[in-house]
Amino acid sequence: MIPEDKIWLKHYPEEIPHTISYEDKALHEYLKQAASRYAKTSALHFLGKELTYEELYDQAKQFANQLQSLGVKKGDRVAIMLANCPQSVISYYGALMIGAIVVQTNPLYVERELEHQLVDSGAKVIICLDLVFPRVQAVRSKTSLEHVIVTSIKDYLPFPKNLLYPLVQKKKMGIKVEVEYDKNTLAFKDFLGKGSTKEVQVDINPKEDLALLQYTGGTTGPAKGVMLTHANLVINTSQCMAWMYKMRPGQEKMLAALPFFHVYGMTIIMNFSIMGGLTTVILPKFEVKGVLKTIQKQKVTLFPGAPTMYVALINDPDIQKYDLSSIETCLSGAAPLPLEVQQKFEKLSGGKLVEGYGLTETSPVAISNPIWGERRTGSIGVPWPDTDAAIISAETGEKADIGEVGEIAIRGPQVMKGYWNRPEETAKVFKDDWFLTGDMGYMDDDGYFYIVDRKKDMIIAGGFNIYPREIEEVLYEHDAIQEAVTIGVADEYRGETVKAFIVLKQGKSVTEEELDQFCRKHLAAFKVPKLYEFREELPKTLVGKILRRVLVEEEKEKHEENKVSNQ
Template sequence: MKEKLWQKFYDPGVILSPTYLTIPLKEQFIAQVKKDPDRPYIYCSDQVITYREANIAACKLANALINAGVRKGDRVAITLPNISEFVISVQACLKIGAIIVLTNPRYKKRELTYQYSDSGAETVICLNENENINIELLKEKAGFLKRVIVIPNVEVDSNLPEGIVGYKEFVRNSPEYEPEIDIDLEDIAVLVYTGGTTGVSKGCCVTHKNLIAVASGWKQMCQFFTDVEHYKVLSSTPMYHVHGFQTTINANILLGGSIIILPEITIDNIIKAIHKYEPNVWPAVPAQICALTKRPDLPISKVKKIQHLGCGSAPLPVSLIRKFEAMTSVPIIEGYGASETSMAVASNPIRKRKMGSVGIPYPNIDFKVVDLKAGEIGLPVGEIGELCFKGPQVIKEYWQHPDETALALRDGWWYSGDIGYMDEEGYIFVLDRKKDMIICSGFNVFCNEVDDILNSHPNILEAGVVGIPDSKRGETVKAFVVVKPGKELSEDEVKTYCRQYLAAYKVPTLVEFMDTLPRTYVHKLDRKALRLREECYRMSLESSETNWSHSFSAR
């Protein structure tokens, strides 16, 4: 087999063609319980739960679900924030082969209705803070929902519909033995819904085999610089998101580590948890890295003891990486992945990182760049096109969306919708999303490139650009800018700064100053919200012009 460009840059210990365990995840967890039953599995709000205690709790919930009528293949929506019951619920579902539906607990009724209905979820495990929406759905006798399990409990109320039960009551008399249910590695384990930034949100069918491949790949890529035998991970990203789910819950099933859960994710709580528990792994997001660099106590904090600080979910400006590393001496490892790849399929090796790159493909992952039109022509090194991945982490289908599956998943290859290129050493560079690319007078403008320049300005706190209609260019670049507190900046100054680093057609022609930028629930810049804001503004202008011309004509 021909050696791939990137293979020579793996860190020591990485196996080029690793074989994966063929033991179901629940059996792997049971093995960890038997190996070290008293090892802390979960740290959460001063509570310590051992592997033995967690397994007993998961068995009780699993058997309670079976007694309530939940069967293998049924969908169970976990609509919870980061709390210990989230992890217990995941383990319970894995034991009985129920398909986990990861759901954002902050969703409103419309969003929950869609996700429950699309997945066919009959059971919901939720917090008492969002029980009302789920009770409403149950009262409306929606055919997909049969029971709502509320943490910690529901108040006794004769008006509650049948099917509402408190978590403690639900598991109270449930047995602690292991359910005897066979799990096949090709069975779907989790439905991870895409963000739905374009079109309809789709459920990515992540199998048990996919999960094992992700955990194995994660271990392979971080073992050189991380003490994986004493894996202790800080969970500061939502576990209902694929990034948080995989790096905390799933990786621990294989590694037998400990999870530090933050029910309320704030920068103060992150620092406190790092000082108290001293994690050696922290999967972060750019917004958290940015916030930490503003803390004067960062250089003397225990953040510098972290061995593996990974960052994903959104681009991280090179200037921010350098600033953080100068303050902590902790290297930031950028990676790349998506719901369709069950999380990461690429990351930077520690020995040879390339800032601005998302790294090299994981072992057993193949990669190519194809043309942007039909996606049928493989492009050579250095040429810009759509990034495609193939391997054991890649899902086979979207849940009940065959047309969407056919578009994104072709012959085992996942067409990412991301634009980028591979350099002469096999490192991957992501430039933008296909849908975010701006075409000005026939020239391609990548939003991330302009973002990076804007964010490097000493007076700019954060910035982002989108394309807006233009009568001459077709599209033009508009920047949305948040100025740092105590600083001043004009539109002309922003444009002048950009002209020093960008070709004329890439320079924003319009600049709007804002107090804050909209972000998604995983802290990505929400360009969809910015475009919608701009569309509403243009519509209001058109409406005003129409009304003015009508009144003028009437005169």
């Protein structure tokens, strides 16, 4: 019998259970399980280098024991600032084994962003790439860091790539980083090599103990650490397993082009692959030709991505030269997936591509269209097993009627514990046990959900969440700027891109190029405005508040007019 408030369950394929019996395990226990079941199976494939599950588990244990030798204890925070590489998986699971809390850190962060995250989390150790070490070193004295563990992409490259890599990096990027090692600055390979492979015994309460602090921004105030428990992550990964029921444990190949430091790549690629005993084919960054070649050569079967990735692939002039027929399933996330992109990619690959919806606070996936079932145009789909979703009316604060627009709320065992050291911020986003997403949408009479707008002013560009206030604070630091406001505008490739509206101080001048250079000193590249418009004044309320929505509507009208004139 399907409950009246879960009408979406009637659209589940019969293979998907309405509820799941979850194991009461810490997340890292699944690596131990995979090493037992799939010992000789390739766990990681990295640019020609392979690690079996047996080897990966041993190296994670070595890392765990070495962290303990540094004095890292249960509950201590360990930051990981790496691109996709074997070291990121080893560090992640090794830290979890000793009960440490992982803090995923974007390698693109500039010093001010990095400093905030390290200070706020109180991280004692950071594992970073040599290329970002200068940034870590610049903020180190202002943080709680006791040890920095430095690695390089070449550390896990096969011969002779490992020898050629430094030369290629220097030639391509003009970068050669010299790291001075001492008792507090350690080389990853040496550090790992000294570790024992003995089992690490730390008591973990999966429902209460944190596995992860995943930072997410906000339209007000600095980025907040989302507290995700071992259970949150185990449950969301298990839900994904149920949703992708045709997946064959121990046999599939998963392409890791999404970054592991993003919660979506971390859960749907890294944790999912470990739980299922899959081979993760790792790419350190997304490059169209590299992805196409890898899919063809490695016969990749699973390819989670962001819409911009699929857009780039389908628009590559040489795509017909590559065999993508091995692809069976793709789950798109991090931004809305255009229907035409979905259809074209499915036609080119022969696989299924569906959109998932969620937030960092939901570990992250809460809603998706069925992969092998009814997909509805424009819909983000239906809630996953054990997940409730509802529309909360702005007028009444209660559940809205079918078809009525309101705020999407999520309730389920994958929802976060709260924000790190921010009980007031946590209270704002919960209504009883419902998490308020900030996204506006509606539900149809079959239980399919649709997003119509964001309550927050967040911009999603290329799958990255960008928060206007953060950019505006940087712009306001420029001595020529009197007023600044940023919005997301439509972009064929990135989904949205950042546009800044500027009012200059009287008698002052500044060029777009100068603002671009200024912003790049203070913001990660993906947050830097791509468009600028200088105005005499900005639209405001009677009390002087800038009307951001007026600018958004103006840009939408311009976009629609351009579409009509180009037809």
